[in-house]
Amino acid sequence: MAEEVINSLENMKLTTEEEEVIAISKEGHLEEIESCVLSLIGKILMCKPFNKKATQNTLRRAWGRNEELQIIEVGANLFQFKFRSEFEMERVWKGGSWTFDNQVLMLRKWKSGMTTKNVQFEAVPLWVQIWDAPFDMACPRVAREVGSRLGVVEEVERRQRQDQQNLFMRVKVAIPISKPLRRGGYLAGSDGEKVWTTFKYERLPMFCHHCGLLGHDIKHCAKYFALTKNGKEAPLQYGEWLKASGGRMGPNPGRQSRNDTAEDEGRVKPNGLGRATADSHDEVNPREQEGNEKGNNGKAGNNKEAGVNGG
Template identity: 35%
Template sequence: MDTNFIERLQSIHLTEEEGEVRKVRSENRAKILEEFSLSLMGRFHTTKPINFWAAKNLRRSVWKLGHDLKITDIGEGLMQFKFSMESQLKWVLNNGPWSFDNHLLLLKRWEEGMTTFIVEFNIVPIWVQVWGLPFDLINEKARKDIGGGIGRVLEMDCKAIAADQACFLQIRVELPLDKPIQRGALVLSPKGVRVQIAFQYERLVGLYFSCGKLGHEAKECLSKVSATMGERLYGEWLKVGV
């Protein structure tokens, strides 16, 4: 289903006969809603075709759920992952981002009333490491201040700070997909000193080095930055494996 078709559907003006409201009945609706409540909707962040069978088998293997995990290909790249328990679903959401063949898998929890027309994937939750802060600024408050400038802060790893072993901050944020990723920032210390910090992203895949965005091909990039213009602004150094 292409974008033009969806836009056309949404702009249709129904005739009087077409616009007559039709009540839809559903048998065992409570049970169906309960089953769907343990579902994630997913789509790979790429324009390339994906081997659905291989991707499905890999998810079952990596998530260690076997056939307890039901995966349905809804069409046009959209998938439904149905879990047996809430704890399984939350573990998958909290331990991403996940990927296949160097393509990010974007996930969103199912909501009542959701349709293929309105499912949007605008963010990816990801852990960000913040390097270069003065040691006296490596604290929980700094995590919130810095993380909020990257995306909505979801979680902070406080174990290293509690153990007095922190040499960088670690923040999990919702990274917006419509903007280039941030390479660093300037922070102002309590004494008014400006410090430049650098970011690294854990389990980051699909980064296009010419523009800093995720999940599209060179032919689709509108960035005017070219490899012939010298050193690229983005590179492998932004990634960190865990």
């Protein structure tokens, strides 16, 4: 619809009156500016219809703001979340990513001049675990360097004590939705010797086991359909093994650090600053989307997750 409007404007010959620029003074919409300053713009990265009312109600419960939070539909699959305070807005902003029914809610901070036509969602913030790095490279600086090759680095975990568990490094990265998930990468020191490191993603939402893109599953993958429509089998290069089973302290939510996941309990953990209970825990139907660590063939399908999760 938006593209049709743009195309029609390009071919439209405007009248003199239509070419007039209507200047709006700041005082004329000062109250609305103030409310927009404390707002986030959101869009669900989806491949299937979703219940808007159920999504809004669940987000209210997850964010702990049943009455104070305003959720306004400003476009097709586009929502504005207005908060009462900067603290609450930042708590939600830093507590992401947020998923509903295994579909991720992408968020952007409001900026002056933002409209339904120019707002863009290009990345999803995810905590990435870097496994199997050489002992002498297991440090925040290396984690940041590796994370910068995946996307824009938002945060790097710094261990409080050097003698605690150090199975992997953690870095929070804005992962581009236009590129396949990276499964790992080679690290090389000054001697030039390459070492393969494996990447695992915390709170990883729906992704395709064939092409590795976020936002759809195999059933909605055009590439997979084109390859298999005549009965030909296509190997799955991605799988559930890309999902991290837990955070720094393991799968026990009671012992995890503040940014760790709680998939087994199905809890919402907005960056450790609050907690709400989702409707149920993550659930994967093995008959629908399959794949193993070696990338063997599997059946097409879909991941299912109930409730809202923040990582």
